[in-house]
Amino acid sequence: MTSFKRSHADSRVSSELSSKVFLRTSKGKCTKIVRELYLRRDIPCSSKLCARCMADIKGDSYGRTRPFVLSSDPPVNDTIREPHYMVPDTNIFLHCMDVLEHAAITDVIILQTVLDEVRARSLPLYNRLRALVASGEKRFYVFHNEFRSETYVRREPGETINDRNDRAVRRGVQWYHEHLKEAIKDSGKSIAVVMVSNDKGNLEKGKSEGVTCCNIKDYVSGMKNSDELLDMISAALGDENAKAAKGDTLYSEYYSMSKMMTGVKAGTLHQGKFNLSPYNFLEGSIHVPSFDKPLLILGRENINRSVHGDQVVVRVLPKDQWKQPSTKIVEEETLTKNDNPDVSQGAAGEGKPQPTARVVGVIKRNWRYYVGHLDPSSVPAVDGKSQRNVFLIPMDKKIPKIRLRTRQASELFGKRIVVSIDAWERTSRYPSGHFVRSLGEVETKEAETEALLLEWDVQYRPFPKAVLDCLPKEGHEWRVPQNPEDPRLHQRADYRGLLVCSIDPPGCQDIDDALHASRMPNGNYEVGVHIADVTHFVKPNTAMDDEASVRGTTVYLVDKRIDMLPMLLGTDLCSLKPYVERFAFSVIWEITEDGEVVSTKFSKSIIKSREAFSYEQAQIRIDDQSQTDELTQGMRTLLMLSKKLRQKRMDAGALNLASPEVKIETESETSDPIDVKTKKMLETNSLVEEFMLLANISVAGKIYEAFPQTAMLRRHGAPPASKFEELQSQLNATRGLTLRTESSKALADSLDECVDPANSFFNTLVRILATRCMLSAEYFCSGTQAYPEFRHYGLASEIYTHFTSPIRRYADVVAHRQLAAAIEYEALHPTLHSKAKLEGVCGNINNRHRNAQMAGRSSVEYYVGQALRGKVIEEEGYIMRIFSNGLVVFVPRFGVEGLIRVKDLATVEPKSEYDAEKYTLMIEGATGAWWSVGLFDKVVVKVMDDVEAHTGKRKIKMTLVSVKGLKVA
């Protein structure tokens, strides 16, 4: 009988074949997994010193070989005094990634065992490690020790997997050592292979087995910039060896993972994302599916070490502990001074209490890098090099103070620094973290810009080489092919003869869109929108495409643009610059005199823009009756049609919403801000906007028709009526106006009726407030929603997508590809067929979009602060919100709002009475006469700048000068 079995005995003899068996538990199921391993002897060590591996090397199936990575002249330092390669173990990667990313560390061997462990423990760290290896600059090499027969280690009976892996690491180091010794024995050189670990046991075992090994701290201490590097070592690692729990435990212990999973499944516990209130650092909330309202988490003990953004599991507290959300502003600063933070701060007010809960465990930490500055009170006055504890105050108020151990306290003071959180022990009031790097002095432009990019998670590093390699070889010399036989011209319409022009903001370099219009023989108009053909250059599944999809959008800051695509494409090859031929994706309509679309045609094309106008130039040209050339006539036609289209849209119920937009004038040389102005809207702005909307709607219809399951669309949900309740009652009480919200049409009409003859800005103010009641629009994949849900509420369109700005938005790139496939220009890439994949893309770009907006806003906020620095300006403002103890004033000129507290009105807090029904506040003046201020009232305020102590941000501060023309101060 031939045996079915591959016995262990066989594999011991040949050692080319082995298998491993392990169990995997997931979702209560347990699977036995058997892996067969084919061990090899030809995996190279990749050291340039080793001639044997070099000679042995075999290519892949195409015969390609990889160049050797590890230098023949590796670094030396004071701890390891001979040239050496470093082999860190898993913990080093998990806790000291920042150190390893430092330029001083080179020639590192990453064992496959370690890489696998890192992947299992933390995907983000794994990706960072992968990126380090891929960059090639620092000579990191992944050695597949699990597949090389000499370094493969079988798990011993009763051995834990961690011990086995540690042994595999030691075996790998040992092998490297022997292998390299053999390789260089004739050259007279010496080389060491050093295992770097933090695990005492592992280090001791290594020593006894004759492996050169070293503690990470000792290793780093021997390097030149040891202070900086030592600070980058995670605090969690330091604790590992000295886990003597000192002091009282402040927080209750987390449940075990299996207990939490059981509880969540059984419905006794709830899982969700932890959100901290921006006004009260002791009030968190979590939205869980089983409750309509978010669960409140009040007080430090209940928050139990959760940080904003974490996925946590909570237990609902008994009903007698349910509370109302607090109405006060509670800041960490004031509370820690009084040192009374453990009392839960829920206000026991009247009204219906909300359910409260306590965090019993964390499923997934959502820790990222945090930017902040050192707490001045924690930095000692004396300068010294010894290590000390300091506190970092993050810029984001929702993040608690972070404790750092640093040797550079005095250097770092007054700087914007980046830190990362490592752990939050039960005995520690604050999480502990480690220093990553310094961005520069607080309030310098560079540091603040980088800080806000980091805070909003904007990818701002230069494009990696792999991405730049995807660019056309010709670079700026790239030209539209002139030979009509060229395959790139296949199915491409030649629109070079059309009188196309572009209209953009002044100084715009990435011109996405261009337009043309002409009269047709039948009396109708031919109107074309031509969009930069980005997808001609950015093919799916390339490094450039991946990068763009991760970045999601171009981010515009006041003085800076963070591109989604490399400059060469964005501002040159794709940009529809005037006087040169460019590839475009064109939408051509036949439109009647009344603005009815008769037919629509999509095609890839070649165009030649005749002129690039700014909105202002275009307006002047249209208004100048002496200009009668065809191009100007075309623009007049466009303007005429756009007005009709706009009217139709308005009739259908599109909303004209306002958001305060300001423009910052900067000095041309230094780009320092000088002044702030509100942006002007011209007719030409809405000309371009109308046709872009029309193009987007046409494309949305087409791609949905072609790909009903996977079209990339954009929707804007109707806001729930409850969101408008407050605004409705405010309008009713103060002005006797009604706001109807049953449809977007009704809302648009009633918004038009909201006028105050005495207050020309009133209408805009109401629109700004109404905008805040809306939901935000989002990208989605058509298969995930029912057709009625596709509706874009604000634009009153049944279906909508983004097509017109592929240079700066990734959604448009996807729409371009889908449209190209829908018109059978090219086959659709398989990734665009996958609903799951598209959903991932949508999730990411929605998130990136929001972050980009927030980053842009923070940038404006910073610049407004800078522009007003040292100035005191009296400016008109309007009361936007009113509280019992303060007012929020909106100043349209700067697009900012500021809080004025009643107690700040006079040196002694004046008496005040608040009428909540009428939204008015009565205040006793200095002379004893009472005056009143109501919602939406026009006021004059003094605007000045002020540095916020908590975040170190320069912000606007306001004081009240007069109300409705009556002086109050």
Added chain:
Amino acid sequence: MAPIQASQQTSTPLSPVELSYLHTSLTLTPPIRPDSRSPTQFRPLIAESDILPSTNGSARMIWGDGGECIVGVKAEAEKNSAAPGGSKDWIEINVEVSGQRDDDAFLGMTVAESLLVPGSGVLERLVLGERFHWKVFVDILLLTPPLSHPATLLTLTTYLALRNTFLPKSVSEVAEDPVFDDDWGNALPLYPTDKIPPPITLLVVSVGENIFFDPTREELAVGDIILAVSICGKKVVGVRTLEGGNGGVGRAVIKRVIKESCQVAEEVFGSLNSVEEN
């Protein structure tokens, strides 16, 4: 006096005369079996365990007459249900005979009934905390049915597979959803050596005063009665007559069958257990 040929049981190629001769030689004292085995001796067989790496336990056995059987045991963690079947459903046995319809429940029944002997303690070992249990699937594949009755082959292979079956070690609390140790080496045996082993069923045929273990097709054809004796540990837990006997049997003979079965079974257990050790 030649016994009448049993119809469906075993259509031996022997003539009535040859059958009569066989019957006579088996009734002698001491009896003479055609292959000169002693009454309690088994035909040579080949057995190996742990042949399917991805199962929780497995075995394969080849009988001297060409019968071949593979058994794989898989275990899955399952939520306790309130259904009336209760713990009876925790072990599911499925027999597939190649080349035959799979709705022949009989063979499976033989094995299953004996596996669920009360008091053997198996079911207790399948409990996982308060709300879960292991569900064990025993898949028996009869590659080539033996010429004689398959019961012995099936149960011996199943025995071997079950003795080699390991259940992942649970590391969670009783009230929680189960979580298991990732080391297969730490898995616990379904039948620890100090506990009652899984049962086996032996086929015994009696001819006159004599009884024979592991009867061949020819011996079955001339037997007075054919008994399937299930033995669990040191006890006989079931005796069942199979169709095809040609006569009656005395009470003394049954007593001897039971007594000798226990002795034979012990030897069988011993030799099968030594298979595991290799």
